[in-house]
Amino acid sequence: MSSVPVLKLENVSKLYDGATPFLALDNINFEIAKGEFVAITGPSGSGKSTMLHLLGCLDRPSKGEIYIAGRPISRMSDNQVADIRRDELGFVFQAFNLAPTLTVFQNVELPMMIKNVPKAEREKEARRNLAAVGLASKLNNMPSQLSGGEKQRVAIARALANRPKIILADEPTGNLDSKSSRLVMDQIEALCRDRGITIILITHEHNLAVDADRIIHLKDGRIESDMRKKSQFRRLMK
Ligand SMILES: Nc1ncnc2c1ncn2[C@@H]1O[C@H](COP(=O)(O)OP(=O)(O)OP(=O)(O)O)[C@@H](O)[C@H]1O
Ligand SMILES: [Mg+2]
Secondary structure (H helix, E strand, O other): OOOOOOEEEEEEEEEEOOOOOEEEEEEEEEEEOOOOEEEEEOOOOOOHHHHHHHHOOOOOOOEEEEEEOOEEHHHOOHHHHHHHHHHHEEEEEOOOOOOOOOOHHHHHHHHHHHOOOOHHHHHHHHHHHHHHOOOHHHOOOOHHHOOHHHHHHHHHHHHHHOOOOEEEEEOOOOOOOHHHHHHHHHHHHHHHHHHOOEEEEEOOOHHHHOOOOEEEEEEOOEEEEEEOOHHHHHHHHO
């Protein structure tokens, strides 16, 4: 295994410029290793989504450098960054973001079509991923015919379809009841661990965060704590 971190942030700040400029992230430094499961927690407005957007190359920092597998993104063109997003990253959002006019199967197939994966391979991969999230019997359903938890499991199958190196999830269980939340999280974790995929999960729910290998807690745009051991965190929560 390579010792180059999959992600590294070096003195990263994000200033939202505008009528009232706001420093949402203030000089953040950390590294994430391959296969690590990292939870990002913190109060509303602490900078979690801003951080995930930077890690997911959906936005660029105002200062500092982000390295993906050792490559600094500031030196890349927008097209090169878009290629990284497509080829190496998988996203899961609170609002599911499924295409409403496509079936479950087509939703999972779509990112592979964009990547020109041959039809037979696309179908095999879509079936494999939908089976992995327990939805083999819902392939031809429309998203509107699914429960919230099922929709999120389609979104997971879709995120995994391009064989990403990193899954970035922003409150993926925010719209789900506690039982569905647990199922969705268990599936994300099992699939990513099985495939060596790094998980970066934003969550408000401590009972989900404690499953992570590491918890980065943000406050006012800064890292308040960065804890690696579950047991250590559990003790602090008591
Ligand atoms: N486009 C923007 N322009 C100006 N300020 C912004 C912008 N986006 C976010 N902010 C501010 O930056 C701060 C961090 O926002 P962010 O969305 O990262 O918070 P969060 O930790 O994800 O919160 P939540 O738990 O509510 O989702 C907030 O104070 C927010 O108001
Ligand atoms: Mg947020």
